[in-house]
Amino acid sequence: MKVEIDHLLSRVTKPARYTGGEWNSVTKDWEAATVRIALAYPDAYDIGMSNMGLGILYDLLNAKDDVACERVFAPWTDMEAEMRLEGIPLWSLETRHALRDFDLLGFTLQYELTYTNILNMLDLSGIAPRSKDRNEDDPIVIAGGSCAFNPEPLAPFIDAFVLGEGEEIITELADLVRDWKREDAPRARRLRDLLAMPGVYVPAFYRASYDEMGHFAALEPTEQAAPAVVKRRVVESLPPALTKPIVPFLQTVHDRAAVEIQRGCTQGCRFCQAGMIYRPTRERSPEEVVETTRQLLANTGYEELSLLSLSTTDHSRIVPMVEELTETFPELKISLPSTRVDSFSVDVANAIAKGKKHTLTLAPEAGSQRLRNAINKLVSEDDLFGAASNAFGRGWTSIKMYFMVGLPSETLDDVEGIVTLGGRVKEIGRDKVGRRSNVRVSTSNHVPKAHTPFQWARQETAEELTPKHRLLKEGCRAAGVDFSWNDPADSRVEAILSRGDRRVAEAIEHAWRSGATFDAWSEHFRPALWEEAFAVTGVDAEWFAHVEWDTFAPLPWDHIDSGVNKSYLRGQWRDVFREHTVGDCHHGACNVCGVQDAPVADCVVKVGELIELRRGSRTFEGEPLELV
Numbered sequence: 346m347k348v349e350i351d352h353l354l355s356r357v358t359k360p361a362r363y364t365g366g367e368w369n370s371v372t373k374d375w376e377a378a379t380v381r382i383a384l385a386y387p388d389a390y391d392i393g394m395s396n397m398g399l400g401i402l403y404d405l406l407n408a409k410d411d412v413a414c415e416r417v418f419a420p421w422t423d424m425e426a427e428m429r430l431e432g433i434p435l436w437s438l439e440t441r442h443a444l445r446d447f448d449l450l451g452f453t454l455q456y457e458l459t460y461t462n463i464l465n466m467l468d469l470s471g472i473a474p475r476s477k478d479r480n481e482d483d484p485i486v487i488a489g490g491s492c493a494f495n496p497e498p499l500a501p502f503i504d505a506f507v508l509g510e511g512e513e514i515i516t517e518l519a520d521l522v523r524d525w526k527r528e529d530a531p532r533a534r535r536l537r538d539l540l541a542m543p544g545v546y547v548p549a550f551y552r553a554s555y556d557e558m559g560h561f562a563a564l565e566p567t568e569q570a571a572p573a574v575v576k577r578r579v580v581e582s583l584p585p586a587l588t589k590p591i592v593p594f595l596q597t598v599h600d601r602a603a604v605e606i607q608r609g610c611t612q613g614c615r616f617c618q619a620g621m622i623y624r625p626t627r628e629r630s631p632e633e634v635v636e637t638t639r640q641l642l643a644n645t646g647y648e649e650l651s652l653l654s655l656s657t658t659d660h661s662r663i664v665p666m667v668e669e670l671t672e673t674f675p676e677l678k679i680s681l682p683s684t685r686v687d688s689f690s691v692d693v694a695n696a697i698a699k700g701k702k703h704t705l706t707l708a709p710e711a712g713s714q715r716l717r718n719a720i721n722k723l724v725s726e727d728d729l730f731g732a733a734s735n736a737f738g739r740g741w742t743s744i745k746m747y748f749m750v751g752l753p754s755e756t757l758d759d760v761e762g763i764v765t766l767g768g769r770v771k772e773i774g775r776d777k778v779g780r781r782s783n784v785r786v787s788t789s790n791h792v793p794k795a796h797t798p799f800q801w802a803r804q805e806t807a808e809e810l811t812p813k814h815r816l817l818k819e820g821c822r823a824a825g826v827d828f829s830w831n832d833p834a835d836s837r838v839e840a841i842l843s844r845g846d847r848r849v850a851e852a853i854e855h856a857w858r859s860g861a862t863f864d865a866w867s868e869h870f871r872p873a874l875w876e877e878a879f880a881v882t883g884v885d886a887e888w889f890a891h892v893e894w895d896t897f898a899p900l901p902w903d904h905i906d907s908g909v910n911k912s913y914l915r916g917q918w919r920d921v922f923r924e925h926t927v928g929d930c931h932h933g934a935c936n937v938c939g940v941q942d943a944p945v946a947d948c949v950v951k952v953g954e955l956i957e958l959r960r961g962s963r964t965f966e967g968e969p970l971e972l973v
Contacts, residue, residue, distance in 0.1 A: 367593055381449075395599035450472070475854075494907055495844070504549070514545070536550075551564050586634075601647055606653065622907045625940050714726065744784050750817075792840045838875050
C-alpha cells in the first residue's frame with residue numbers, strides 16, 4: 346500500500362520532515378526489489394538525519410541491486426494526531442509504503458529516552474508492539490546501536506538485536522531475507538535463522554529468572570541452539586567512508602559534511618560506555634580523509650566539515666591530516682566536535698579555524714584532580730588553564746566546559762571545584778580578551794551505563810543533586826560564569842532504562858499507553874507519568890537507579906559480550922576508590938581489558954618489590970597478587 350500524505354503536509358510544522366526526495370536519497374522500483382528494508386530512527390527527522398550510522402547502512406544496502414532500503418523517523422506530535430485522525434499508517438520517505446509492507450524494520454538505539462517512540466512507531470505502522478503478537482505478514486523488527494548492549498528493557502518488543510558494528514552484518518541480513526522470500530520461510534524459521542547469526546540476540550529464546558528478593562538472577566537459553574553469551578560484531582578496519590550522504594531540505598542538528606576519522610577510544614574514562622564498547626581504536630589515514638572530503642564536497646555542496654571521533658585529537662596523525670586538509674581546501678571550514686583538554690588540541694583547532702572563531706568546547710568532567718583520577722579522566726588543571734589561555738590568546742572569546750555531577754565518590758568540595766575552575770577560566774578570558782570573554786559551565790547528572798566500570802554505581806537522587814545544583818548556580822553567578830544543568834527526573838528514568846531487566850518493559854509500555862512519547866524533549870517529558878508506570882507495574886525504581894550493586898551479582902546484560910571483560914571492569918571499579926589511573930593503551934602498554942585477548946602470562950611483571958598486575962593496570966604494593 347502506498348500512502349497518500351500530501352493533503353496532510355499543509356497542516357503540520359516542518360512538512361519537509363515527511364516528503365523524502367532529498368539530494369542523494371535513493372528511490373528504487375518497489376516491485377523490482379527482492380529485499381525491502383526500512384531503517385527507523387525513533388526521534389524527529391531533524392535528529393535522526395544527523396546520525397552517521399544510519400547513513401552508512403542506507404548506503405551499503407542500496408548499493409545492492411535487488412535491495413530497496415528506505416528511511417522512517419518518528420512523526421512529530423502534530424503529524425501523529427493527523428495520522429490517527431485519518432487512519433493513515435506510518436510510511437517510508439522514499440516510496441511512501443507502509444512500514445508493515447517491508448521485510449525488515451531496523452531501529453537505531455542511541456538514547457534510552459526514545460524507547461516509547463519505538464512502541465509508538467510500531468503502533469502507528471499497524472505492527473503489534475510485542476513480538477509475540479506479530480503475524481506471518483509482519484516484518485522482522487530488529488534493533489542495534491549502543492543501547493542494544495542492555496537489550497532487556499526492550500526484549501518483548503524487538504525480534505532480534507544486532508550487537509556491535511553493523512557494516513558487515515547488515516548485508517548478511519539482506520542475504521538472509523532474500524533466502525527467506527525464495528523459500529517462503531515462516532516467521533518461526535526466520536527467528537531461528539537469526540539465532541544462528543554471530544552478533545545477533547533473539548530474546549524469544551531466553552527466559553529470565555529472579556531471586557527471593559526479586560532481583561535479577563539469570564537469563565538462560567530455552568533451546569540448545571541459543572548461545573549462552575552473544576558476542577558483538579567488530580570490523581577489523583574502517584570500511585570506506587560515506588561520501589554521498591543525503592542532504593536534507595531543512596536544517597538538522599549537525600548540518601555539515603562529516604568524516605569518521607577514527608573509531609574507538611581507549612582513554613579509559615570509567616563512566617563512558619562508548620569508550621568501552623567500540624574498542625579497539627582504528628584510524629583512517631590522512632590521505633583517505635582528504636580524498637573522502639573531496640568527494641563529500643562535490644556530492645553535497647557543504648562548506649563545512651566535521652572530523653568525527655570519540656576523541657578527534659587523539660588520532661596519531663591529526664597534525665598532517667589537518668595540514669593537508671587546510672592546504673587542499675583553503676576555504677573549507679573544519680570543526681572538531683571532540684577534543685582533549687590541552688593546548689595541543691587548541692593548536693589543532695586554531696590551525697583549522699576560518700574567520701570568526703566560535704565557541705571552543707572542553708570537557709574536564711570533574712571539578713577536582715582527585716575526582717578526575719577516580720573517573721580516569723587524565724586531565725590536569727594545568728591542562729585546562731593552558732588550553733584556556735591558548736584559546737583566548739588566539740582569538741576565541743567563548744569557552745564551554747562540560748562536567749558531570751553525582752559521580753561516584755563525589756563530595757561538595759569536588760562540586761565547588763567546578764565553580765573554581767569556571768571562575769579561573771573566566772579570569773583568564775578577561776585578561777586576554779577583556780569583557781568579550783564568555784565562559785559557560787554545563788553539567789549533566791551521572792547515569793550508570795552497562796559494560797562500564799560504573800555499571801555497579803548508584804545514581805544520586807534528586808534530593809542529593811539539588812544542593813549541588815544550587816551551589817553551582819550561586820557560585821557561577823558570583824564568578825560571572827553562565828551555568829546550565831539537566832533535570833534529575835529525566836536522569837532517573839534514563840538510569841532505570843539503562844540498568845533495567847526485562848520487567849522494565851512493562852513500565853515502558855504502560856508509560857507509552859499513558860501518553861509518553863518524545864521523552865528526550867523537555868517540553869514533552871512527564872516524570873509523573875513514568876513514576877506512575879513504575880508503581881503500577883511493580884518496577885523497583887529505587888533499586889535500578891539509586892542502589893549500588895554487588896560487583897559479583899548477576900547483571901541483566903551478562904549474556905552480552907562487549908569485548909571488555911567483566912573482571913577488568915570490576916578492577917576498574919575498585920580503582921575508583923583508590924584513585925588509581927590507567928593509561929591509554931593506544932599510546933602505551935596493553936591494559937588487558939579483554940578486547941585483544943592478551944594472555945595473562947604477558948601481563949604480570951615483577952620489578953623489585955613492586956608487582957604490577959596489568960589486568961586492568963592496577964598496582965598492588967604489599968598486597969597479595971590477585972587475578973580478579
